Amino acid sequence: METNTPHASAKLLVPAEGPPEHANGSAQARKHRAHRTVNRLATVVHEAADQVVARGEAWQAIQDRLVAQTRERVRQRPLAIVGIAIAVGFLMSRLMR
Secondary structure: OOOOOOOOOOOOOOOOOOOOHHHHHHHHHHHHHHHHHHHHHHHHHHHHHHHHHHHHHHHHHHHHHHHHHHHHHHHHOHHHHHHHHHHHHHHHHHHHO
């Protein structure tokens, strides 16, 4: 069987003259099922992407809230925060040795 591909090792799954006449109905049915499957897969992928975006936005809102709370606490007690940072830095330097 001769192939019309640039690689001699590639095999042609369908003869060059096309599918036999009796296979047209089943070929159309397979084509229709393949399109339905691709459409369902695309729907699932879009739904998953929407969920990822929603979760990302939720995490961003949590992060923004925590940053705002931290800023407020630093403004209320700046010396205490600096003392805590120094203590944590000292402990970290001891643990890293």
